[in-house]
Amino acid sequence: MGSLGWAVAFSVLSAASYAAAAVAQERLAENGQRGLARWAVALLLTGGGVALHVVALNFGTVAVVQALGTLTLLFALPIAAVRYRSRIGRASWIDAILTVVGLALILSLSVESSTPAALAGPAERHLTVVTLAVVAVLTAAARPAGPRLRSVLLAAAAGTAFGISSVLSKAVLAAFTGGGVEAVSPFTAVAVLVFATGGYLLGQLSYGRAGMAAPLATVSVANPIVAATAGVVVFDEGFRFGVPGLFVVAFAAVVMTVGVIGLARRAAATSLADSRDGRNTAPVS
Numbered sequence: 345m346g347s348l349g350w351a352v353a354f355s356v357l358s359a360a361s362y363a364a365a366a367v368a369q370e371r372l373a374e375n376g377q378r379g380l381a382r383w384a385v386a387l388l389l390t391g392g393g394v395a396l397h398v399v400a401l402n403f404g405t406v407a408v409v410q411a412l413g414t415l416t417l418l419f420a421l422p423i424a425a426v427r428y429r430s431r432i433g434r435a436s437w438i439d440a441i442l443t444v445v446g447l448a449l450i451l452s453l454s455v456e457s458s459t460p461a462a463l464a465g466p467a468e469r470h471l472t473v474v475t476l477a478v479v480a481v482l483t484a485a486a487r488p489a490g491p492r493l494r495s496v497l498l499a500a501a502a503g504t505a506f507g508i509s510s511v512l513s514k515a516v517l518a519a520f521t522g523g524g525v526e527a528v529s530p531f532t533a534v535a536v537l538v539f540a541t542g543g544y545l546l547g548q549l550s551y552g553r554a555g556m557a558a559p560l561a562t563v564s565v566a567n568p569i570v571a572a573t574a575g576v577v578v579f580d581e582g583f584r585f586g587v588p589g590l591f592v593v594a595f596a597a598v599v600m601t602v603g604v605i606g607l608a609r610r611a612a613a614t615s616l617a618d619s620r621d622g623r624n625t626a627p628v629s
Contacts, residue, residue, distance in 0.1 A: 348454060351404025355412035358396035363419035365389035367427065401514045402521070406575030408454045410510055410568035411447055414600065417564060417607040418443055439606030446600025453583040453593055468515065471578060472535045475508040479542065492558060498550035499559035503566025505543030510567075511574045512536045561608035565601050572597075 368386040400409045418440055425432050479501045486497035513536050519527040550559035575581045583589040 347403040351400045351408055354396050354400035355409050358393045359415035360419055361389050361393035362416045363423055367423055398513055402517045405581040406511055406514055407572035410571040411450050414604050436610050439603045442599050442603030446596045449596030450593055453589050468532050479505055495550045495559045496562050498546050499562035500566050502543045502546035503563045504570050505539040506567045507570030509536050509539035510571045561605040564604045564608050
């Protein structure tokens, strides 16, 4: 199996682990955040998802791995059906098909990744500064905005932070595999932790009075788009067939985005309906 195959396999396992973690977190919330075993299961599944995601980045391009991360929402369909004893409606199936078709097009045009060179000092600092500036602007713009716009802006900031965290994680992996621990830049390693933590906190803050659908969809879309764009710029990642291939990938990204937004809305609607039945659920970014 080539590097692209391994990237797909680990990305799918990562998405499944994140989806299972969401169920564990929901059950933990239902029990008032009590229970050491429940905490352990939720943390273990989340950590497994993170680890598998990082391993996938070592085999595939940032664009492919991040796009496959949206499968977490797809796995949420059967989990929700079993968890709430509900049927999967036609609209949900359409959203799932759109997501899969978009992903399939992107994968079919992806070029297998060769190990990229680690980021040079100026490049990593420029990327970090630009990202911090974008996140700061989005966060500042969210303060005076209305509830819905505030949620979307904070979610966009979270998605940006998460996306760049994945890009920098790939740079750390490239340096480690090429020269060992000594070759890893402490600056880049710290930046990964800062953006990952900041993205998580901003994602939680985005779930305000405007509901969950808008921020959940925004994070799910912004994350892969930002990461894929940065991957092309930083690592010179590309797709088959040159410019025509890029147009097809752009179309596939639009199709996938429509499906992801629909899946996010239905996931949020399921959680909202469940909370109206008296359960205390926690949003998952």
